[in-house]
Amino acid sequence: MFSIASPSGAFRPFFRLSSLCGVSLFLMCTMATAAPKVEDFSTGTRDPFVAEINQRLTQHWQDNEVTPSDIADDEEWLRRVYLDLTGRIPSADAVREFLDKKGEAPSRTEVIERLLNSNEYVENWTTVWTNLSIGRQTPQRVSRRGMEKFWREAFARNRPWNEVVTDLILAEGHFEENGAVNYLLAQMTMRDEQVLLTAKTAKLFLGQQLQCVQCHNHPFNQWKQEQFWQFNSFFRQIDKIDHRKTDPNTGRRVDDYSEIVRREFSGPVHFDRRDGLKQVAYPIFDGQTVDPQAETDRREELTKLLKSGERPAIASAMVNRMWSHFFGYGFVNPVDDIGPHNPSAMPELFQRMTDEFIKNNYDVKKLMSWIVNSKAYNLTSRFNAGNEFDDPAAGETPLFSKMYLKSLEAEQLYDSLLVATRADAAGRADYQEMQNRREQWLRQFIIEFGNDEGTEATTFNGTIPQALMLMNGQLVRNALSLEGDSFLQQLRQNTNMKSIDKINEIYLTTLSRYPTPRERNALNQLFRASSEEAAMQDLMWALLNSNEFITNH
Amino acid sequence: MNLPFPTGMNRRHFLRHLATSAATVPALQFMSHLETHAAEVKSNQKSCILMWMSGGPPTIDIWDLKPNSTNGGEFKPISTAGDFQITEALPETAKIMNNLSIVRSMSTREADHDRGRYYLHTSFVPNPTVTHPPFGSVVSKEIGERRQDLSIPSFVAVGGSPGSPGYLGMSNAPFIVDSNGRIQNANMEGMSxxxxxxxxxxxxxxxxxxxxxxxxxxxxxxxxxxxxxxxxxxxxxxxxxEVAQEPEEVQEAYGRNNFGRGLLLARRLAECGVPFIEVDMGGWDLHQDVFNQLRTDRLPTMDKAMSALVKDLTDRGMLDNTVLVWMGEFGRTPRINQNTGRDHWARSWSTVIGGGGLKGGIAVGETDSEGIEVVSDKTYQPGDIWATVAHAMGIPVDREYRSANGRPMKMVNAGAPIADLI
Missing domain, CATH: 1.10.12 (Lyase 2-enoyl-coa Hydratase; Chain  A, domain 2)
Known part of the structure; x- marks a missing residue:
């Protein structure tokens, strides 16, 4: 047992201890408050389009008479950009490196560049897009590994987005050999004449909601029932085949693999109108008619049409989705309901960014880089008197005058817990084993649901099971473990570190910051009341269970 | 509820610890209103227990038999304490059917498991633009939020997967436990x-x-x-x-299986004031060998548990406050297939509803002699069942909510209470 407090004063030893070990808490606090003014701020990027974005943002804030929040402290920003780009919090080492201004701390834009080129970036976006394209719960006869392989390659090579979308729509073959087919397979579980696939493709890649117009004309948006079926008719030349094999042990037939094959189809599709009459629809997209003969490869024609025109919907849909990923809200919300019926926040910026995205050959990394280098992304999540009203959660159109809080996704929490407890250190388990464990853990939060869009609910956010998991689940118990070479055990046994260093280390590894003066009083009590190892466990528990840990802020 | 606490500690135990140790103030403040809660029997409060027959039960073999048709199958009808006949394979349930009514004119359009489950739980057909809440979430919102002294979530699902609370928000999500009442990560062993x-x-x-x-x-x-x-x-x-705390004979009466224990757990939760409990019984997707499976397994299990529940609620004076609903995602085909099974069928099937002051012992609606078409004037949809439950529980049926994208959503899809039952 040790004591932080000296008889003469509770706070003083903190400063003394910390300055002894070369990391001055006092200095940290000073630096944190010295964030630059919004007007002068730059991440250090030289990209001229970021300057344009910033100029438009400034104008937008002025026009709306809103005072943007201050620039976020480095520790606040670093944690955010790690979570948003790599799906996990930064390691204590990464935080220390960035906050240590005396050394060669990298600029924000350098950090961004590094993250965009990391393995974790590829893994994170693979997870995000695998979930978007086949759901968290893998449907029957779909290969999650295959889908992940496709996305991993797409993000590792930073493939142009229009090519990615084309590959998914044109996919054919074995579900592990050509991972792209899993997107199609996942929407074809029901033999429904590709109704789901039609709706999902419009939603995910065009940012448009067509589900309602399957049955009736949309009361708000411009789509008509006939157009749904016209779009649908592009997807009617595909079929899936489920292959089975014989299990040598039992002699029974079991699932083997599934594939997407081409199917003969020509002429119109038929549908029932609301008034009971039958109607036909030919392959027409965006006013362009495609020859309905059998010889036409309709999907091929569709992918050409999707890329044509002045501002293709696949570009604006991606821009809106990415903006929403980083801010919690898109220019248009919901993120996949774009159209004249649904006004956009900052419509000019939305258009400009879409045009630049197209001009830069649908470069996804560049798109993300623009967003995270922008002023808006670098603001603190604390509001001020002049922007408290900027609250999209209350139904206001977002002004992006501060960072909005986001709850960690289940995957982000899992991966962050691994970072915080160093459980992801190399050599612990092979990659596939790690993936399996993660999926098994995630499964406890998925409510089996399977409605026709594969939308899923999780019991993850803001629920008692989530709280119980963090208070008492195996993962957190492991995090607090003092056995073997666990994080806390190593920390405990490190004789080179003083207690204050250990406390700092626990803060850095969980909340990516140093303790505040206000917390020191509580830390004193905590460490006075019990043994060092018990206090370390209690502190780790409290930080992992805090609202600050579970939010991306 | 003064049952012994076998392992761990209870609230008083915990608070006593807190009170006797130093520096308790912050922790106590954190859990400030713990002290005000007292566990009491809430038998005068309204609850609903949904018996969810996952997989789609063959109601033509259970509640609406067609003995003179080739579709009739192997079961004979027997008389009941109610004003109708049911299958001979439910002899105990037959004796309590004066308390429950059968709606024989269900006609729903979803014959896919997932879609049917969604439709029957929410009253809406699936629509990807919006997630509708299951009725348990509606009850949680309308009634649960007012039960200030209830520590347990207002919507408990024993097994199964009722779905997401949708636009009613996560505070009205189902709280899922297994039939032994186990809650994940609730065992605080090792944390003093x-x-x-x-x-x-x-x-x-x-x-x-x-x-x-x-x-x-x-x-x-x-x-x-x-x-x-x-x-x-x-x-x-x-x-x-803690279902295991029930006397042996009570556990025996409900049946020592998941459904029996689940219903017993449901009674205990209703007694405690939980307004909506859903208990899942699976294994109804009987595409093959339907009659043997019903005779030897499904119906005996159901008979024991369901009759025990009704008797138990009656004995405890709780039946008038506890609405019971029995349903699956659809019925099964009147035609018997080549594998002596029945397939999915949504056009004409039955649900059972009673308790909570609703009229028991009557059959509402009628199907033709082959079990294929509803021949009575009116067919019923899930919204009508839930509107009837809402009526019995004192929830205004004309409630309207707003979905995340701002569309107005009528509670239970504007269903209306079934007049014959109220």
Whole structure:
């Protein structure tokens, strides 16, 4: 047992201890408050389009008479950009490196560049897009590994987005050999004449909601029932085949693999109108008619049409989705309901960014880089008197005058817990084993649901099971473990570190910051009341269970 | 509910620990309203128990037999305490059917498992633009929020997967436990009260600081959920989950299987004031060998549990306050297939409803002699069943909510209570 407090004063030893070990808490606090003014701020990027974005943002804030929040402290920003780009919090080492201004701390834009080129970036976006394209719960006869392989390659090579979308729509073959087919397979579980696939493709890649117009004309948006079926008719030349094999042990037939094959189809599709009459629809997209003969490869024609025109919907849909990923809200919300019926926040910026995205050959990394280098992304999540009203959660159109809080996704929490407890250190388990464990853990939060869009609910956010998991689940118990070479055990046994260093280390590894003066009083009590190892466990528990840990802020 | 607490500690035990150790103030504040809760029998409060027959039960073999048709199958009808006949394979249930009514004119259009489950739970057909709440979430919102002294979530699902609360928000999500009443991660073994207290004290410091940092509502919401979770963990009401505390003969009467234990658990939860409990019984997707499976397994299990529940509720004076609903996602084909099974059928099938002051012992609606078409004037949809339940529970049926994208959503899809039953 040790004591932080000296008889003469509770706070003083903190400063003394910390300055002894070369990391001055006092200095940290000073630096944190010295964030630059919004007007002068730059991440250090030289990209001229970021300057344009910033100029438009400034104008937008002025026009709306809103005072943007201050620039976020480095520790606040670093944690955010790690979570948003790599799906996990930064390691204590990464935080220390960035906050240590005396050394060669990298600029924000350098950090961004590094993250965009990391393995974790590829893994994170693979997870995000695998979930978007086949759901968290893998449907029957779909290969999650295959889908992940496709996305991993797409993000590792930073493939142009229009090519990615084309590959998914044109996919054919074995579900592990050509991972792209899993997107199609996942929407074809029901033999429904590709109704789901039609709706999902419009939603995910065009940012448009067509589900309602399957049955009736949309009361708000411009789509008509006939157009749904016209779009649908592009997807009617595909079929899936489920292959089975014989299990040598039992002699029974079991699932083997599934594939997407081409199917003969020509002429119109038929549908029932609301008034009971039958109607036909030919392959027409965006006013362009495609020859309905059998010889036409309709999907091929569709992918050409999707890329044509002045501002293709696949570009604006991606821009809106990415903006929403980083801010919690898109220019248009919901993120996949774009159209004249649904006004956009900052419509000019939305258009400009879409045009630049197209001009830069649908470069996804560049798109993300623009967003995270922008002023808006670098603001603190604390509001001020002049922007408290900027609250999209209350139904206001977002002004992006501060960072909005986001709850960690289940995957982000899992991966962050691994970072915080160093459980992801190399050599612990092979990659596939790690993936399996993660999926098994995630499964406890998925409510089996399977409605026709594969939308899923999780019991993850803001629920008692989530709280119980963090208070008492195996993962957190492991995090607090003092056995073997666990994080806390190593920390405990490190004789080179003083207690204050250990406390700092626990803060850095969980909340990516140093303790505040206000917390020191509580830390004193905590460490006075019990043994060092018990206090370390209690502190780790409290930080992992805090609202600050579970939010991306 | 003064049942013994075999392992761990109960709320009083915990609070006593807190009170006798030093520096208890922050932890106590964190869990401030714990003290005010007292576990009492809430038998005068309305509850609903949904018996969910997952897979789609062949109601033509259970509630609406067609003995003179080639579709009739192997079961004979027997008379009941109600004004109708049911299958001979439910002899005990037959004796209590004066309390329950059959709606024989269900006609729903979804014959896919997932879609049917969604439709029957929510009253809406699936629509990807919006997630509709299951009726349990509606009850949680309308009634649960007013039961201030209830520590248990208002919508408990015993097994199964009722779905997401959709636009009613996660505070009205189903709380899922298994039929033994086990809650994941609720076993606090290895964490002493002193330890818990010191952790909560530290947590409170960090949380309060973040709440005070001008970042909107989310940080406070988090603390509220933790308060709820802790309140539950250390509540005497946790004993309601301990089915094994019931006398042997009671457990025996319900049946020592998942469904029997599930219904017994449901009764204990209803008694504690939980307004909506869903109990899942699976294994109804009988595409093959339907009659043997019904005779030897499904129906005996159901007979025992369902009759025991009704008797138990009657004995305890709770039946008039407890609405019972029995349903699956659809019925099964009148035609018997080549594998002596029945396939999915949504056009004409039956549900059972009663208790909670609803009229028992009658059959509403009628199907033709082959079981294929509803021949009575009116067919019923899920919304009508739930509107009837809402009526019995005192929830205004004309409630309207708003979906996330701002569309007005009528509760139970504008269904209307079934007049014959009220």
């Amino acid at each position: 009260p002193e330890q818990m207290q010191s952790r909560l004290a530290m947590l409170k410091t960090v949380e309060t600081q973040f709440i005070g940092s001008n970042r909107g509502k989310m940080p406070q919401d988090h603390q509220d959920i933790y308060r709820k979770a802790l309140t539950l963990l250390y509540s005497d009401q946790m004993t309601a989950f």
